[in-house]
Amino acid sequence: MQASIDVVTFYDEHPINLQEILSRAVASGLSVDSLTAADLWTWDQDHYGGLAAVDAMAETLQISEATQVIDLCSGLGGPARYLATTHGCRVHGVDLNQTRVDGATELTRRVNLSDLVTFSQADVCKLPMADNRFDCAISQEAFLHIEDRESLLAQCHRVLSSGGKLGFTDWTAGAGLSDEHRLRFANTFAASRIVSVDEYETLLQEAGFRVDSVTDLSELWQDILKDRLRMFRSLEDETVKRFGQSRHDTYISNYEFFVERIASADLGGARIIATAQ
Numbered sequence: 001m002q003a004s005i006d007v008v009t010f011y012d013e014h015p016i017n018l019q020e021i022l023s024r025a026v027a028s029g030l031s032v033d034s035l036t037a038a039d040l041w042t043w044d045q046d047h048y049g050g051l052a053a054v055d056a057m058a059e060t061l062q063i064s065e066a067t068q069v070i071d072l073c074s075g076l077g078g079p080a081r082y083l084a085t086t087h088g089c090r091v092h093g094v095d096l097n098q099t100r101v102d103g104a105t106e107l108t109r110r111v112n113l114s115d116l117v118t119f120s121q122a123d124v125c126k127l128p129m130a131d132n133r134f135d136c137a138i139s140q141e142a143f144l145h146i147e148d149r150e151s152l153l154a155q156c157h158r159v160l161s162s163g164g165k166l167g168f169t170d171w172t173a174g175a176g177l178s179d180e181h182r183l184r185f186a187n188t189f190a191a192s193r194i195v196s197v198d199e200y201e202t203l204l205q206e207a208g209f210r211v212d213s214v215t216d217l218s219e220l221w222q223d224i225l226k227d228r229l230r231m232f233r234s235l236e237d238e239t240v241k242r243f244g245q246s247r248h249d250t251y252i253s254n255y256e257f258f259v260e261r262i263a264s265a266d267l268g269g270a271r272i273i274a275t276a277q
């Protein structure tokens with residue numbers, strides 16, 4: 001679905017950004033010159049459910065020190081740094097947005113993880129990596145932005161070794177999700193395609209994956225998203241300073257609409273684990 005806001009602009013004006021993370025670190029008494037990865041964990045996870053969500057993914061995917069991980073749509077790199085810190089694995093993050101890639105690289109350098117965690121700019125539908133390069137691909141709350149889900153999954157399959165695992169969490173369409181809702185999400189969140197769990201299963205199988213598990217997160221997300229809405233409201237001063245009052249107000253009213261759709265089950269969420277065949 002053609003959106004009136006493009007995804008790069010959406011994240012260039014996002015309340016969670018490099019400067020906001022560093023200023024929250026300073027406000028809590030930390031020095032930005034001597035940060036550890038753990039210092040950032042409260043602020044650098046731009047998905048639903050924070051570290052527990054990454055733990056659940058890592059456990060299901062059996063990530064270990066030897067696993068070569070690609071984080072698709074890695075944003076500011078919070079999950080990549082957390083996985084490298086807790087499991088000792090190498091993680092390469094890919095994001096379309098150069099500002100996000102620069103922010104992720106900067107935060108990773110500041111916490112001395114650049115040996116294990118790297119980032120590059122690319123569209124995940126056209127990954128420049130070699131075939132069979134990774135054991136595991138992860139992604140959190142990002143595929144909703146990608147209309148060409150067929151190319152995305154084909155690329156995931158290509159860069160994974162045979163038997164490699166794909167684990168992702170994403171928005172899923174509920175029975176009540178109308179065309180009007182979809183249009184609003186496209187125009188406000190750059191959510192260009194929202195698919196149901198059944199559609200995801202078909203898309204994955206057509207791309208050469210075996211679906212191992214589907215975990216419905218819809219109920220869990222209800223409270224998590226109410227908390228995130230409170231968090232975004234609390235960022236008003238920072239957001240207004242950077243992007244203006246109108247951006248803050250619009251973001252909050254769009255987020256309220258999103259939380260309502262989740263509460264009414266028009267929209268849901270799932271964690272899906274699949275194996276490249």
Ligand SMILES: C[S@@+](CC[C@H](N)C(=O)[O-])C[C@H]1O[C@@H](n2cnc3c(N)ncnc32)[C@H](O)[C@@H]1O
Nearest residue numbers: 045046047073074075095096097123124142145
């Ligand atoms: C909600 S953020 C998720 C960040 C990260 N996964 C996390 O949990 O902190 C979604 C990210 O997807 C990226 N993105 C959207 N479309 C993309 C594409 N086609 N290729 C690569 N990255 C994309 C955006 O730039 C944004 O950084």
